[in-house]
Amino acid sequence: MNEKTYNRQVITAYLLGSLPEAEAERFDELSFTDDLFADDLKTTENDLIDAYVNGKLTNPTLEKFESYYLASPVRREKVKFAQAFQVFAEKSSAVQIEKISENDKHKRVFAGFFSALNIFAAPRRVWQWSFAAAALLFMALGGWLFFENSRLRNQISQTQERRLELERREKELQGEISEQRSADLEKEQELARVRGEMAQLEKEKEQNRLNEQERKRLAEQNQKRIAERELANTRKPAPEPRRLNIASFILTPQLRGSNQLPTLSIPPQTDSAAMQLELESDDYAVYRVALRNPSDNRILWQSGRLKAKSGGENKRLNISFSTNLLKSQVYSLEVSGISADGTAEIISNYSFRIVR
Amino acid sequence: MNSSSSQKSEQKKNWTLTPIAFRKFLEWLDEGADSGGQKYLEMRGRLAAYFDRKNCPTADEFADETLNRVARRLEEEGTIKSETPAKYCYIAARFVFMEYLRGIDKKGVSLDDVLRKPLGDKLAAVEPDDEEKEKRLNCLEKCTDKLEPANRDIIIRYYFGKERVKIENRRTLAENLGITVNALSIRACRIRDKLEACVKKCVG
Numbered sequence: 274m275n276e277k278t279y280n281r282q283v284i285t286a287y288l289l290g291s292l293p294e295a296e297a298e299r300f301d302e303l304s305f306t307d308d309l310f311a312d313d314l315k316t317t318e319n320d321l322i323d324a325y326v327n328g329k330l331t332n333p334t335l336e337k338f339e340s341y342y343l344a345s346p347v348r349r350e351k352v353k354f355a356q357a358f359q360v361f362a363e364k365s366s367a368v369q370i371e372k373i374s375e376n377d378k379h380k381r382v383f384a385g386f387f388s389a390l391n392i393f394a395a396p397r398r399v400w401q402w403s404f405a406a407a408a409l410l411f412m413a414l415g416g417w418l419f420f421e422n423s424r425l426r427n428q429i430s431q432t433q434e435r436r437l438e439l440e441r442r443e444k445e446l447q448g449e450i451s452e453q454r455s456a457d458l459e460k461e462q463e464l465a466r467v468r469g470e471m472a473q474l475e476k477e478k479e480q481n482r483l484n485e486q487e488r489k490r491l492a493e494q495n496q497k498r499i500a501e502r503e504l505a506n507t508r509k510p511a512p513e514p515r516r517l518n519i520a521s522f523i524l525t526p527q528l529r530g531s532n533q534l535p536t537l538s539i540p541p542q543t544d545s546a547a548m549q550l551e552l553e554s555d556d557y558a559v560y561r562v563a564l565r566n567p568s569d570n571r572i573l574w575q576s577g578r579l580k581a582k583s584g585g586e587n588k589r590l591n592i593s594f595s596t597n598l599l600k601s602q603v604y605s606l607e608v609s610g611i612s613a614d615g616t617a618e619i620i621s622n623y624s625f626r627i628v629r
Numbered sequence: 630m631n632s633s634s635s636q637k638s639e640q641k642k643n644w645t646l647t648p649i650a651f652r653k654f655l656e657w658l659d660e661g662a663d664s665g666g667q668k669y670l671e672m673r674g675r676l677a678a679y680f681d682r683k684n685c686p687t688a689d690e691f692a693d694e695t696l697n698r699v700a701r702r703l704e705e706e707g708t709i710k711s712e713t714p715a716k717y718c719y720i721a722a723r724f725v726f727m728e729y730l731r732g733i734d735k736k737g738v739s740l741d742d743v744l745r746k747p748l749g750d751k752l753a754a755v756e757p758d759d760e761e762k763e764k765r766l767n768c769l770e771k772c773t774d775k776l777e778p779a780n781r782d783i784i785i786r787y788y789f790g791k792e793r794v795k796i797e798n799r800r801t802l803a804e805n806l807g808i809t810v811n812a813l814s815i816r817a818c819r820i821r822d823k824l825e826a827c828v829k830k831c832v833g
Contacts, residue, residue: 316815319821354765356757357828361770365789366788443791618711
């Protein structure tokens with residue numbers, strides 16, 4: 274993946290199960306195939322959990338986190354770990370601050386001590402003059418130490434005041450940042466949702482158009498056949514022509530997605546089901562399609578060798594079989610690619626639900 | 630036809646991962662560079678996380694089932710060239726997930742209930758009692774002590790401070806290490822993953 278097509282807000286929506294299905298499936302795949310995405314996913318997840326533990330999540334993210342994310346015991350364990358880790362990090366921070374202020378204190382004390390020694394070292398010649406001068410010097414030194422002590426105390430108290438002020442400001446800024454973040458997150462989620470719905474509508478529109486085209490084509494074909502038969506039998510008393518009823522469908526790979534099996538409605542008196550299976554990629558010269566009943570795993574029908582045909586953006590396989598095979602339940606069409614040495618490999622599976 | 634397919638299905642059920650098949654599977658995952666099993670662990674982690682995000686009840690078992698299937702296919706075919714190992718594992722995982730959904734469907738449970746599983750009263754389960762908290766914290770301290778000193782330093786400094794202080798601190802830490810803030814966050818995340826795994830094991 275060369276260019277990022279996601280950001281932290283969208284990843285958060287993915288983790289909270291708020292993305293449209295197609296988009297979520299794309300992220301599922303990226304979580305395996307794109308190392309950068311896998312890393313971003315983990316760091317975003319940790320940040321999301323930390324935000325929850327720190328009480329930084331607001332609705333609707335908070336509500337979604339509690340209702341969806343915490344549904345999994347594995348993810349609840351992650352939250353428990355984060356809670357412990359939070360306490361640990363706070364402890365470590367406190368120790369770190371203590372160490373820093375301790376170091377600071379030592380530096381000051383040592384600085385005062387050594388500067389005092391310098392005063393002793395400087396007046397070596399005074400010792401030689403007289404004890405009186407030495408006594409005066411000690412008095413002066415005592416006064417200076419007293420003054421220095423007061424000055425340091427004053428400085429510490431000023432520093433403490435300044436620190437409290439900074440902490441107050443930090444809290445204010447934290448509040449502002451978290452408000453801004455939650456507002457941004459909500460907007461991003463709304464945008465992702467709207468985009469997903471638009472994409473879904475476009476897809477449905479395109480599918481309806483294709484279905485309509487296919488229906489027209491098949492109807493025209495039927496009419497042509499009927500006309501030919503009528504022409505051939507002009508001198509014979511024409512028997513009542515029986516119209517061949519065909520229900521046609523297009524199955525796309527996206528429709529295989531988990532909880533939204535496409536539902537194909539077969540009208541009464543339909544003789545045959547014509548299906549176009551859109552392929553994700555055209556890697557084989559020849560294919561074979563099998564209709565399987567998942568309830569007993571039996572193959573109900575199998576095509577001959579098929580070649581993919583152009584149609585839309587991707588290649589397609591055209592198949593048709595009798596609707597007598599179908600009743601109201603779930604079926605799946607397994608597409609196998611046949612390699613040059615004749616071995617077959619299942620490359621795709623199109624599940625659908627029949628309603629009669 | 631039916632008896633041969635049921636025989637095949639029986640063979641698949643009875644198939645077990647032999648040491649030779651496992652070695653071959655590791656080589657295939659490594660794509661020519663010996664990772665010492667790291668790629669395998671990484672892939673297993675990604676699979677378990679995938680199934681967990683899909684709200685599958687036994688994500689670890691599903692991850693193992695997926696890896697088993699890929700290893701079996703590799704043994705049968707000799708090699709898999711159609712996709713990269715990562716993509717192939719994802720495809721296999723999707724099949725396992727779809728089978729799980731079909732099983733759910735047969736039992737008459739709504740798929741929507743599975744995919745958008747409600748929480749119910751599980752929220753309380755996130756709040757551990759004092760004893761559990763204490764135990765977890767002790768484990769965390771032990772596990773942090775086991776880290777390499779450089780990693781221990783990174784993880785402590787990475788989570789030092791709050792908000793603005795934390796952000797500034799991370800920037801400084803990244804500068805000191807000569808890496809970007811993003812690279813630092815990935816490194817910290819990996820250290821945290823290690824700690825999490827260690828704590829999970831310690832808590833039992």
